[in-house]
Amino acid sequence: MRIAFSRCIAGFAAVVIGAGGFLAVPASAAPDPAYEAFLEGNYLTALKKAKEAAAKGDPAAHTLIGELYNSGYGVPRDHKAAAEWYGKAAKLGDANAQLALGILLSEGRGIKQDKARAADFFKKAAGKGLASAQYNYALVLIEGRVRNRDLSAAVSWLEKAAAQDHAQALYDLSGLYQKGAGVAKDQAKAVDLLKRAAALDHASAQVEYAIIQFNGRGVEKDEPAATKLFTSAAHKGNPVAQNRLARIYAHGAGVKEDPLEAAKWHLLARTAGASDFWLDLYVAKLTDKQRLAAEKAAEEWAAAHAGGQVLSR
DSSP states (O other), rough: OOOTTHHHHHTOOOEEEEEEEHHHOOTTTOOOHHHHHHHOOOOHHHHHHHHHTTTTTTTTHHHHHHHHHTTTSSSSOOOOHHHHHHHHHHHTTTTHHHHHHHHHHHHHHSSOOOOHHHHEEEEEEOHHHHHHHHHHHHHHHHHOOSSOOOOHHHHHHHHHHHHHTTTHHHHHHHHHHTTTTOOOOOOHHHHHHHHHHTTOOHHHHHHHHHHHHHHHHHHHHHHHHHHHHHHHHHTOHHHHHHHHHHHHHHSSSSOOOOHHHHHHHHHHHHHOOOOOHHHHHHEEEEEHHHHHHHHHHHHHHHHSSSSSEEEEE
């Protein structure tokens, strides 16, 4: 396991706020022509409709325009324009805009960097129930630079985000419970949170829970289920998962032994920095035909998933 907050505090606003997340419209809301056009990929139409709505004082329309400029959808990417539109929406009380503006402020994109102001906006959006803002503000409290360091309060915000199935919050909260930082140490809860993050497709959580599940530490031992998690994380490019999967195929643990798959995943893991002397020896003992087939399979996977990286041999 790990102490999660030692990893996450370096850049406290490094979270995903993607188009499908923070621009979601409540199910009860009336149809929004601008947002519908956005979802259909008709960005210029979305921009036109959003500007019409913004002229009438619609906060969400301001936010949508900010996102179009921030991501370069239908218009040249312009962080300064994005910050201006997010700023207008934030003043109108839109939580998504407050989060987005906070991220630009924290990173100094399109606006002068100001992490204290960023924290203010994160807190405002967090108070309105936005999970990513709750996560960001928790990291502000963990970092302790522009706010007093307060792990207990950070845990409270992470709990709120985790209750909304925010995968990274679940993962980091698991680390805090595992270590007993800001909260009473609770290994069982740490494992449960890790399991929930893994179920939400969080690669690191998948690896860590798979290790626990594979070894039967605190949970029922289940090698096939653990192998599925390792496989999922490996296909996301996680080198630890790729290494573990290589060993699983080499030993035939939970799956049928497969030297080709073992060698393929080892080559990919090693290229990504996860060296393994035992697997080096394992691959060296394969026939030339097997090694060439594994190298080809690894190259094909890399081309499809990692931009055609050159594999180390």
